[in-house]
Amino acid sequence: MPGNDSNQRCVTFESEQLQSLLDAVQGRGYEVFGPRVRDNTIVLDRLSSITELPIGAGTDQNNARFRLTSRQDQAFFSYTVGAQSWKRYLHEPTLRLWNAQRDDGGFKVDANQSLPPKQAFVGVRPCELNAILALDRVLLHGVAADSAYRSRREKTLIVAVDCGVAGGTCFCTSMGTGPRASSGYDLALTEIIEGDRHYFVARAETELGAEILEGIPHSVPTEAERTAAENVVASAAAHMGRTVDAANIRDLLVRNPSHSRWDQVATRCMTCGNCTMVCPTCFCTTTTDVTDLAGEHAEHCRLWDSCFTLDYSYIHGGAVRSSAKSRFRQWLTHKFGIWFDQFGQSGCVGCGRCITWCPAGIDVTEELAALREGNPPGNCPPIRKETPRGNA
Amino acid sequence: MAIAAEKSQPPLHGESLAPALYRVHSIRRETHDSFTLDVRPQNALNTPAFAPGQFNMVYAYGCGEVPISISGDPADHRRFVHTIRAVGAATTALCGLKKNGTLGVRGPFGSHWPVDESAGSDVVVVAGGIGLAPLRPALYRLLAERQRYGRIVLLYGVRTPGDILFPRELKQWRAQFDLEVHVTVDRATSDWQGRVGVVTTLIRKATFDPNNTVAMVCGPEVMMRFTLLELLSRGVPADGVFLSMERNMKCGVGLCGHCQYGPTFICKDGPVYPYTRIASTFATREI
Numbered sequence: 001m002p003g004n005d006s007n008q009r010c011v012t013f014e015s016e017q018l019q020s021l022l023d024a025v026q027g028r029g030y031e032v033f034g035p036r037v038r039d040n041t042i043v044l045d046r047l048s049s050i051t052e053l054p055i056g057a058g059t060d061q062n063n064a065r066f067r068l069t070s071r072q073d074q075a076f077f078s079y080t081v082g083a084q085s086w087k088r089y090l091h092e093p094t095l096r097l098w099n100a101q102r103d104d105g106g107f108k109v110d111a112n113q114s115l116p117p118k119q120a121f122v123g124v125r126p127c128e129l130n131a132i133l134a135l136d137r138v139l140l141h142g143v144a145a146d147s148a149y150r151s152r153r154e155k156t157l158i159v160a161v162d163c164g165v166a167g168g169t170c171f172c173t174s175m176g177t178g179p180r181a182s183s184g185y186d187l188a189l190t191e192i193i194e195g196d197r198h199y200f201v202a203r204a205e206t207e208l209g210a211e212i213l214e215g216i217p218h219s220v221p222t223e224a225e226r227t228a229a230e231n232v233v234a235s236a237a238a239h240m241g242r243t244v245d246a247a248n249i250r251d252l253l254v255r256n257p258s259h260s261r262w263d264q265v266a267t268r269c270m271t272c273g274n275c276t277m278v279c280p281t282c283f284c285t286t287t288t289d290v291t292d293l294a295g296e297h298a299e300h301c302r303l304w305d306s307c308f309t310l311d312y313s314y315i316h317g318g319a320v321r322s323s324a325k326s327r328f329r330q331w332l333t334h335k336f337g338i339w340f341d342q343f344g345q346s347g348c349v350g351c352g353r354c355i356t357w358c359p360a361g362i363d364v365t366e367e368l369a370a371l372r373e374g375n376p377p378g379n380c381p382p383i384r385k386e387t388p389r390g391n392a
Numbered sequence: 393m394a395i396a397a398e399k400s401q402p403p404l405h406g407e408s409l410a411p412a413l414y415r416v417h418s419i420r421r422e423t424h425d426s427f428t429l430d431v432r433p434q435n436a437l438n439t440p441a442f443a444p445g446q447f448n449m450v451y452a453y454g455c456g457e458v459p460i461s462i463s464g465d466p467a468d469h470r471r472f473v474h475t476i477r478a479v480g481a482a483t484t485a486l487c488g489l490k491k492n493g494t495l496g497v498r499g500p501f502g503s504h505w506p507v508d509e510s511a512g513s514d515v516v517v518v519a520g521g522i523g524l525a526p527l528r529p530a531l532y533r534l535l536a537e538r539q540r541y542g543r544i545v546l547l548y549g550v551r552t553p554g555d556i557l558f559p560r561e562l563k564q565w566r567a568q569f570d571l572e573v574h575v576t577v578d579r580a581t582s583d584w585q586g587r588v589g590v591v592t593t594l595i596r597k598a599t600f601d602p603n604n605t606v607a608m609v610c611g612p613e614v615m616m617r618f619t620l621l622e623l624l625s626r627g628v629p630a631d632g633v634f635l636s637m638e639r640n641m642k643c644g645v646g647l648c649g650h651c652q653y654g655p656t657f658i659c660k661d662g663p664v665y666p667y668t669r670i671a672s673t674f675a676t677r678e679i
Contacts, residue, residue: 098410100453106434106494107453111410136395143660144645147409153395186393206393254655257676284649287642291454298454302409305648312650315640316479317612326678334652341655381672384655 008203009210011218012225015198018076019050020216021159021187022122028212030120030157033089035079040068042082044089047122054079061168061241061352063361074198077123077191080167083357085280086121086128090152091135093304097148097287100298107298120157124185126178127170127351129160131280133184137343138283157208160185164192164232168241169352171365175246177349179236187212190229201229242352242365245372246336249346252372253337255380257329261370266325268360273306275354275362276331281347286311307331332364341383409643411451411496412436416489417471422557426522427487428463428475431495438469443504444529445636445664449644450474451496452485459641459659460486461526462500466533472497475525475557501644503664505530505608506634514542514600516628518619520549520591520611524557526636526663527610531565538570545572545598549591549615553577553584572599591615595622602627608664610636617674620667633667635674654679 013021026032026048034047037054047053053076058069061080071078100107124132136153139146163172163179172178181188186209190201201221204210221229276282286305291298305312308327313320321327339347348364355363414431422428433439447461458480464473478487489495507530515534519527534544546565550556556575566573574594576587587594591611605628609619616635623633637658642648644659651658654673656665673679 100496102453105492106413106415109410109413109496139647140395142646144647146647150395156394158393184393209393254672257679283647285642286648286650287456289454289456295454300451300457302642302648305642305650307649311640313640315638316477320639321678323678330652330679338652338655342657384669 008205009213010201010203010221010226011213012199012201012221013213013216013218015074015076015191015200017216017218018200021212022047022050024212024215025120025122025157025159028118028208030118032120032122034122035077035082037068041066042068042079044082044084044086050076053077053123058165059167061170061356063169063355063363064357064359065168066356073193075164075191075193077161077189078165080163080165080170081125081128081351081353083278083353085278085351085353086124086132087135087280087282089119089121090132090156091139091146091149091283092152095148095302097300097302099300102296116152116155118155118157119152120159122159124158124160124181125163125351126160126181127172127175127349128280129158129181129184130175130177130349131351132158134281134343134345134347134349135283137345138281158185158187160188162188162190162229162233163236164190166236166239166241167352167356169355169363170240170350171242171244171352172350173237173240174242174244174365175346175348175350180233185209190232192225192228192232194228199225201225242355242363244350244365244368246346249368250337250340250383251380252368252375253333256371256375257333259371259375261367262325262329264370265328265362265367266323268362269324269328270360271308271324271327272359273308274357274359276306276308277304278353278357279335280351280353281335281349282306284312307334332367336364336368409498409645411449411457411498414472414495414497416491416493416495418491419487419489422475423555425479425487426475426477426557428473429486429489430464430471430473431497432471434494439472440500441469442466442472442500442529444507444533445504445526446500446502447526447644447663448472448474448497448499448501449641450476450482450486451498452482452489453494453496455482455485457496457498457642458482458486459501459644461636461663463525463528466529467536475522475528477522498644501659503660503662505664506606506666507533510534510606511540512542512604513632514545514605516545516547516595516598516600516605516607516623518547518591518595518607518609518611518623520615520619521551521555522557523611523615523636524548527608528558528561530608535565535571542604543572543600544570545600546574547591547594547598548573548575549577549594549611550575551578553581553586574598590618592618592622595619595626603629605632607633609633613638620674630671631666631668634664635667635670636663637665637670638663
């Protein structure tokens with residue numbers, strides 16, 4: 001796809017210059033986060049040096065399986081995603097929304113006004129980039145914007161890295177979200193190792209990205225380097241561990257709330273909620289209220305929630321979704337189906353985390369294929385354009 | 393890539409999610425477990441305007457926020473009236489508030505009953521239990537402009553005579569010649585001379601022109617299910633039936649995900665829906 005980048009600043013730099021890139025980002029006041037190896041897995045954390053990246057690490061992923069492997073080369077980005085996603089730095093797992101203080105027989109409320117620092121994400125995979133764009137849609141463009149998310153998102157610089165390796169549970173090609181970063185980044189890198197040469201082909205989508213590239217030693221990419229970059233991505237695309245037939249998938253799910261497969265999967269699903277915790281687009285939150293012992297000070301906090309808990313659907317009288325079947329159905333139908341009605345796109349980006357981290361080894365691609373089995377296209381309610389109503 | 397900063401809304405954490413403070417002006421016991429609170433803004437003269445059927449997120453200090461429908465008159469901008477049943481920690485704390493007690497309010501949120509759109513039609517209001525609370529603002533509006541409507545019928549079912557909300561107003565409305573009011577209870581007490589049975593039985597007896605009727609229904613889901621069947625069998629068109637749905641809710645503004653109901657969010661697309669909008673979801677259990 002060389003034509004796509006014609007308007008972008010595109011350069012080549014050697015692998016040792018990756019540190020210069022990191023320095024350039026840090027020099028602009030960004031706190032840098034990236035992938036690191038810890039506890040035998042890939043985690044996201046603060047990054048100060050490229051030596052902290054998962055150099056030479058690969059991953060072996062399958063249903064309920066994640067193993068780090070050693071590669072023969074010194075690749076920085078040849079692992080596939082770990083359990084954590086960037087969601088935690090934008091849509092925090094726990095957040096105090098406001099607190100209340102006893103006062104004069106009543107109380108007063110103070111909003112939490114701490115401003116987040118500028119943050120840079122290095123090594124954002126194309127699927128994860130699309131997950132961030134999906135969260136933007138949910139948390140910024142509804143009837144109300146999430147101000148905590150917005151204040152972090154406004155200050156986030158994204159350095160995406162195209163995938164050269166596909167994981168055993170990856171299916172981004174099916175969801176149209178990878179393995180090449182198409183937009184939404186400041187910088188996108190393709191890592192290339194050819195014999196003794198280790199280099200990056202980089203493209204900038206923003207002024208800031210272009211400015212950063214300008215500041216590090218680079219050259220204009222040759223035709224051969226561009227082709228090599230394309231080949232890296234093509235190789236990942238050719239080795240997807242999973243596939244999903246995404247055609248009319250929303251209709252398939254909306255039409256089949258009574259499919260027998262839901263009963264079948266419910267015998268395996270433990271409703272632990274792991275899939276929702278590792279999902280980079282699951283956005284649901286609950287709230288909790290605490291007071292100090294004297295009751296003088298109260299806090300109203302928000303934390304990630306999962307539609308797999310009974311509390312999630314609790315209303316007076318009991319949980320609406322009391323069976324495992326109904327909770328799994330809600331999650332899958334929302335993720336792949338009615339997300340289209342709500343937000344005009346799929347809620348799945350094909351990262352495969354839910355397959356890898358399901359302790360029961362439930363594979364959404366397999367479940368979707370089973371739902372499709374013997375299910376010819378039929379009539380189903382059309383997507384209705386949601387128009388936000390005013391609050392009056 | 394960062395997103396563009398929005399100048400009109402300074403990036404304060406949770407600014408839109410912090411409640412405004414209200415004071416209890418009066419609190420009235422309705423039944424053994426339900427109370428009606430008249431609350432007024434602590435730092436403003438008027439409340440935001442609301443439409444019948446909308447709700448507020450109401451905060452009890454240290455206990456949490458709960459969605460509570462507004463049960464007062466929409467023409468009265470000095471107060472919010474909430475009729476609350478004490479069933480959990482927050483609602484119990486709210487019902488335990490005294491005069492001048494402080495509480496938090498965010499809202500109003502959600503869709504409303506089609507009061508204006510019903511002009512020229514008969515209106516059948518069907519309520520079950522505490523479901524009368526979100527319908528009362530609609531009744532106030534209907535009665536305030538009585539001449540715009542055809543027949544108005546209120547059908548109300550409760551468990552026992554002691555669970556009847558707003559008895560004074562019900563008596564007053566029943567005394568009016570331009571309003572038909574029927575109340576039924578599941579279990580009568582010895583002093584009850586009225587009807588016994590589920591609210592659906594009242595639909596058969598009520599006088600209205602099914603072809604030109606708008607029905608507004610709020611109550612437990614099972615009650616609404618049977619009410620719908622009865623209304624449809626009397627010939628009320630499907631798009632003339634409006635239902636108020638309930639799900640768990642944490643934010644009220646479409647961010648927390650809890651109130652999803654099929655492809656919709658009850659906090660912003662509901663709570664009041666035309667039946668035709670949710671027909672496929674309404675027929676499915678555990679949605």
